[in-house]
Amino acid sequence: MVFNTKMIFAVLFLCVSATCVIAGDPTLEFEWKVTYGTIAPLGVPQQGILINEEEFLAGWHSRRYVPHPPWKELYLSLPGQGPDWNLLLLPTTALHRASGGIGMLKVHSRNLIPIPYEKPADEYSVLLGDWYNKGHKSLKTILDSGRSIGRPDGIQINGQSSKVGDANVKPLFTFEAGKTYRLRVCNVGLRLSVNFRIQGHTMKVVEVEGSHTVQNDYDSLDLHVGQCMAVLVTADQTPKDYYFVASSRFAQHPLSTVGVIRYANGNGAASTELPPPPPENTKGIAWSISQFRSFRWNLTSNAARPNPQGSYKYGKINITRTIKLVNTRSSSNGKLRFGINGVSHVDAETPLKLAEYYGVADKVFTYNLMKDEPQEGDKVEVAPNVVNGTYRNFVEIIFENHEKTIQTWHLDGFSFFGVAIEPGKWSPEKRKNYNLLDAVSRNTIQVYPNSWAAVMTTLDNAGMWNLRSEMRERA
Structure with missing residues (x-):
């Protein structure tokens, strides 16, 4: 389908990463038919x-x-x-x-x-x-x-x-x-x-x-x-x-x-x-x-290691980038178009990561077609929606929902801190209401009608990742 509410994060960095498997780790095999x-x-x-x-x-x-x-x-x-x-x-x-x-x-x-x-x-x-x-x-x-x-x-x-x-x-x-x-x-x-x-x-x-x-x-x-x-x-x-x-x-x-x-x-x-x-x-x-x-993060319980979850002080990290996303629903040429910030994602014939790997990305899609702020007007462009991110940047993402229905958003490849949800429209002054101590680290966030939600995350997982609506007709 060609009417997606989706954004692709391309997290770029100049280093080589490796996954280590400890010798003797148990292996379980499942066969799913x-x-x-x-x-x-x-x-x-x-x-x-x-x-x-x-x-x-x-x-x-x-x-x-x-x-x-x-x-x-x-x-x-x-x-x-x-x-x-x-x-x-x-x-x-x-x-x-x-x-x-x-x-x-x-x-x-x-x-x-x-x-x-x-x-x-x-x-x-x-x-x-x-x-x-x-x-x-x-x-x-x-x-x-x-x-x-x-x-x-x-x-x-x-x-x-x-x-x-x-x-x-x-x-x-x-x-x-x-x-x-x-x-x-x-x-x-x-x-x-x-x-x-x-x-x-x-x-x-x-x-x-x-x-x-x-x-x-x-x-x-x-x-x-x-x-x-x-x-x-x-x-x-x-x-x-x-x-x-x-x-x-x-x-x-x-x-x-x-x-x-x-x-x-x-x-x-x-x-x-x-x-x-x-x-x-x-x-x-x-x-x-x-x-x-x-729902608050248990600061004293374990995380992925024996150290407690609360040892990660996300509230003390400086924000290096703010991306404000407004979801839209419109009609174009007799089709429903769901978009964010004026772009409705459509998959290219060539897989995006494959095009990037072989150095032909410029022939398949355009980076940063979508801007960090919503644009004026109702025009929606149908194209692959790929946004560059910088490795290890600490990013604030604002979801603003002007529609009458609740929305849910999911970020692949990362967890984020859901620091605030409020009715109305977001402004920088709203940051004073953020939970910067014990917001839950998660990977989905709901946005109520005519409301906004704010999340924070570190782009520490190199690759190309979906940020998408969980409302399936939009994704």
């Missing part, structure tokens, strides 16, 4: 993408982008140090995510690196999000015709959807009374933010996108498209069934679904009285921003 098959997350049969004959592998990124040619073996060198985390595997092109093919690989830290809480009795993956009964090919055809993919048909949890009172619902997972469990929850949808909650149970947030957080308890949590977090849940209620509830946020037409958490040796169906959702509209945005601010 990708095929088409019939799936029905909302009860409507459709063609889906299967991995080892399953559309959702809820048991096996780091939101790191791994370019991979088809039908080839893929070797990943994963860090054996650092906090427990998950590698979320999902398609990122051509709307394939709309047809499944999603999974999670759990990565546990070595014993040398302790986690800042007692080891849970078990852990479960929860892959939730909006779902369309049309497959990825049909959705692509809709976009190619110049229309939006429209609103989703429902919400799924681990590839299934249920209503309150449905009989014979397969439980998502089973708890034993008195034990604590870790749930790794990811929003793998295409469009909608989702709030999740569990009947009668609180959730303690312990990790957001690979970073340990200050441990606070929540009755419900907002999770935006492309985001992941880990929570601890203690089975401290009467042994019976309880509903896990997922509902849409900031949507004109609310959607919801439930799954069942079953206590071992429990007796009794889940109550039909569900925990209430958070507020919507303006109050809901204020509520969600307040929750975002409550």
Whole structure:
């Protein structure tokens, strides 16, 4: 598709980097067979993408982008140090995510690196999000015709959807009374933010996108498209069934679904009285921003090495560059065009990095077509959007959303500090409101309607990396 909201960071430097693998590191081999098959997350049969004959592998990124040619073996060198985390595997092109093919690989830290809480009795993956009964090919055809993919048909949890009172619902997972469990929850949808909650149970947030957080308890949590977090849940209620509830946020037409958490040796169906959702509209945005601010970096827990996360003083680093990005939606020649700062990215026939490697980049694309500040006017240029960055520069990126819908942004290859989200428009004076002490290091950030978000990152990973919208019709 040729209507992308995307920017490519080309981080240039003059040195040679090497990846070292320690002798004796264990090697694990996985074979993932990708095929088409019939799936029905909302009860409507459709063609889906299967991995080892399953559309959702809820048991096996780091939101790191791994370019991979088809039908080839893929070797990943994963860090054996650092906090427990998950590698979320999902398609990122051509709307394939709309047809499944999603999974999670759990990565546990070595014993040398302790986690800042007692080891849970078990852990479960929860892959939730909006779902369309049309497959990825049909959705692509809709976009190619110049229309939006429209609103989703429902919400799924681990590839299934249920209503309150449905009989014979397969439980998502089973708890034993008195034990604590870790749930790794990811929003793998295409469009909608989702709030999740569990009947009668609180959730303690312990990790957001690979970073340990200050441990606070929540009755419900907002999770935006492309985001992941880990929570601890203690089975401290009467042994019976309880509903896990997922509902849409900031949507004109609310959607919801439930799954069942079953206590071992429990007796009794889940109550039909569900925990209430958070507020919507303006109050809901204020509520969600307040929750975002409550997520704080755990400064004393481990990072990728035995030293604590807080040993990296990002708030004391001088900003060397500010990039302000404004997302737009427009129409050109009967097509939807999503862009940033007047440029709508389109992939060139020659892969960009390949053109750069062979010294023919000037024949394929133009560097810095997009400026660091949004330009006046509504004109949108359709072209490869490649912005040069300087190795090890400390960059401030401002996302400003003038539209009526929430946006989510993801940066491949890096983590950044989400230092602020506020309503209105950004100005340099807003820096006084930044969290320069314990903002969470992460790789996605949400931007509410008519609001802005600020992130900071060091360009310390040489290469060419995507900064893109997680709203799939835009990417």
